[in-house]
Amino acid sequence: MKPQLPPVPGARRRAIGPVLSTLLAATLVACGGGGADGVSGSFEPAFGLAERQVVEGLAFPPTVPGLGAVTLPDIFPNLDGGGTAVAPDGNGRFFTADKNGVVRSFDITDRSTSIGTPFLDISAKVDSGGEAGLLGLAFDPSGGKNGPLYASYVAANPLRSVVSRFSRSAGNPLVADPASEEVLFERPRTQRIHCGGMVAFGPDGLLYASFGDDTQFNEAQNLAVHHGKILRMTRDGAPAPGNPFAGQAGDAPFVYALGFRNVWRFSFDRTTGVLWAGDVGESSVEEIDIVIAGGNYGWPHYEGTQELSNPQGLPFDMFEPPVHTYPHSAGKSVIGGYVYRGAQYPSLQGKYIFADFVAGRMLGLTWDAATQTVVSVDELATGINFPVTLAEDDFGELYISAGGQLLAIQASDPAGEPTIPNLLSETGIFADLATLATVPGLIPYDVVSPLWSDGAAKDRWIALPGLEQIQFDPVGNWIFPDGSVFVKHFEIELSNSTVARLETRVLWSDRGAWQGVTYRWNEAGTDAELLTGPGTRALEVFDASQPGGVLSFDWQFPSPAQCLQCHTDSGGRVLGINTPQINSSYDYGSVIDNQL
Numbered sequence: 001m002k003p004q005l006p007p008v009p010g011a012r013r014r015a016i017g018p019v020l021s022t023l024l025a026a027t028l029v030a031c032g033g034g035g036a037d038g039v040s041g042s043f044e045p046a047f048g049l050a051e052r053q054v055v056e057g058l059a060f061p062p063t064v065p066g067l068g069a070v071t072l073p074d075i076f077p078n079l080d081g082g083g084t085a086v087a088p089d090g091n092g093r094f095f096t097a098d099k100n101g102v103v104r105s106f107d108i109t110d111r112s113t114s115i116g117t118p119f120l121d122i123s124a125k126v127d128s129g130g131e132a133g134l135l136g137l138a139f140d141p142s143g144g145k146n147g148p149l150y151a152s153y154v155a156a157n158p159l160r161s162v163v164s165r166f167s168r169s170a171g172n173p174l175v176a177d178p179a180s181e182e183v184l185f186e187r188p189r190t191q192r193i194h195c196g197g198m199v200a201f202g203p204d205g206l207l208y209a210s211f212g213d214d215t216q217f218n219e220a221q222n223l224a225v226h227h228g229k230i231l232r233m234t235r236d237g238a239p240a241p242g243n244p245f246a247g248q249a250g251d252a253p254f255v256y257a258l259g260f261r262n263v264w265r266f267s268f269d270r271t272t273g274v275l276w277a278g279d280v281g282e283s284s285v286e287e288i289d290i291v292i293a294g295g296n297y298g299w300p301h302y303e304g305t306q307e308l309s310n311p312q313g314l315p316f317d318m319f320e321p322p323v324h325t326y327p328h329s330a331g332k333s334v335i336g337g338y339v340y341r342g343a344q345y346p347s348l349q350g351k352y353i354f355a356d357f358v359a360g361r362m363l364g365l366t367w368d369a370a371t372q373t374v375v376s377v378d379e380l381a382t383g384i385n386f387p388v389t390l391a392e393d394d395f396g397e398l399y400i401s402a403g404g405q406l407l408a409i410q411a412s413d414p415a416g417e418p419t420i421p422n423l424l425s426e427t428g429i430f431a432d433l434a435t436l437a438t439v440p441g442l443i444p445y446d447v448v449s450p451l452w453s454d455g456a457a458k459d460r461w462i463a464l465p466g467l468e469q470i471q472f473d474p475v476g477n478w479i480f481p482d483g484s485v486f487v488k489h490f491e492i493e494l495s496n497s498t499v500a501r502l503e504t505r506v507l508w509s510d511r512g513a514w515q516g517v518t519y520r521w522n523e524a525g526t527d528a529e530l531l532t533g534p535g536t537r538a539l540e541v542f543d544a545s546q547p548g549g550v551l552s553f554d555w556q557f558p559s560p561a562q563c564l565q566c567h568t569d570s571g572g573r574v575l576g577i578n579t580p581q582i583n584s585s586y587d588y589g590s591v592i593d594n595q596l
């Protein structure tokens with residue numbers, strides 16, 4: 001039905017010219033239509049935007065180049081050992097763990113490093129026989145330069161799995177004291193295989209840890225024990241609030257998901273927050289899973305999609321299906337990886353990159369979140385010398401530890417394929433940069449309560465893909481179709497009464513992921529250039545409270561990564577378009593009408 005909302009007065013700041021598309025006609029259609037008085041029937045409002053026009057020629061979402069050759073150069077040729085586990089600390093450093101319990105750190109930009117700096121040695125505590133050892137490292141992303149190290153390892157006498165926290169030295173962040181260990185989680189084991197061993201912080205700020213089934217196959221389905229599970233806990237080792245099995249016996253309050261054989265590596269997509277895991281198979285199948293809270297992934301009743309040990313005849317559809325499986329003729333030990341979100345290789349963007357230890361292969365899986373299907377699985381590299389783990393640095397670039405080396409994952413993107421345009425004039429957004437007249441189909445809008453932006457004025461537009469529709473919510477976040485593009489332009493009046501164009505930001509969704517960029521206008525106001533990092537511009541504006549009536553300050557331009565620090569998943573990514581913000585009048589040129 002048509003939303004019944006009181007109108008809020010408002011007006012646009014700039015006349016853009018005639019536009020032929022409508023923002024929410026699609027919404028009202030999707031809600032079933034309605035009369036002007038809330039009674040169903042014919043409804044003929046004097047919409048300022050009376051028809052929908054398809055936007056053509058936009059460079060967003062950018063065309064992804066065809067996949068070029070992927071290489072694995074040894075960019076640290078003098079480094080002694082790639083490590084069983086590798087983790088960044090948010091300060092431009094990598095920490096590598098040897099299986100025997102020694103952690104070293106090194107500067108990711110220092111290509112000449114030979115062994116790094118000894119950081120922590122717990123070899124006296126670690127049992128490194130079989131698949132056991134120091135298996136996982138993680139740093140709390142909110143910890144700063146002196147944040148603690150979290151480690152997952154197998155200890156001896158008695159044999160047990162341990163998750164611990166180690167403090168850094170207050171005077172030297174590159175040293176940790178073994179005596180500072182705080183054991184957060186500790187459980188007995190029977191075997192030195194199927195240990196799991198990954199630890200990582202999720203976007204919710206909680207610590208996740210994986211444990212294999214310890215060859216006690218059926219315990220993967222037993223909520224009372226940690227075997228064959230991914231657990232979620234607080235920084236201090238307590239069961240995380242909101243865990244799906246809280247209140248049940250044993251380890252159940254820690255359990256986030258169950259039914260795994262041996263998740264050696266999992267990771268969070270830094271853009272979408274989706275949890276990906278590689279579950280090592282037994283008889284014939286390796287599998288990749290997208291893990292959800294409370295999900296049961298079927299082991300040992302099913303291995304991948306194949307029935308294995310299922311005396312009760314439990315149906316496959318009562319378990320979460322894998323995203324992808326491959327037979328043991330193609331590999332026998334999956335090494336879960338990361339969704340590539342770096343900036344250097346557009347052809348890898350959005351691919352889940354993983355490897356196989358036995359086959360020495362690395363692959364890239366393209367996932368369509370909208371349809372929940374695998375688009376493709378590409379073989380990226382072969383002949384890798386026993387890949388052990390993948391790693392992601394602070395900037396989203398990926399590495400792989402193999403054969404005692406830490407190798408960079410690089411792609412040779414084909415020349416001539418379009419990526420993100422370098423100039424605003426090349427984006428297809430504006431038909432005339434001088435007047436900021438947009439191409440047909442972009443929809444101007446305004447918000448009731450704009451964020452303060454150092455006194456700058458803003459114009460906003462949206463482009464929807466094709467004839468797709470917005471999913472309306474009267475109180476919550478609206479859901480926008482994949483391929484939606486949002487544009488926000490900033491300009492400010494200077495102390496000399498001239499208006500300076502500052503920046504134009506573009507935010508878009510592509511295959512379930514959101515990205516944002518900033519174009520910085522030149523001082524002549526004739527065009528704007530793509531920024532790859534943050535920047536500043538010195539400004540002087542009128543301020544009667546300042547000496548001489550002039551305030552001097554630096555305007556801050558955000559980097560692509562900083563765009564998504566505000567446009568978060570929990571906030572719905574698109575911050576300004578929701579019912580309270582859009583429920584206002586707008587001057588469309590020929591008519592003033594409520595935007596809803």
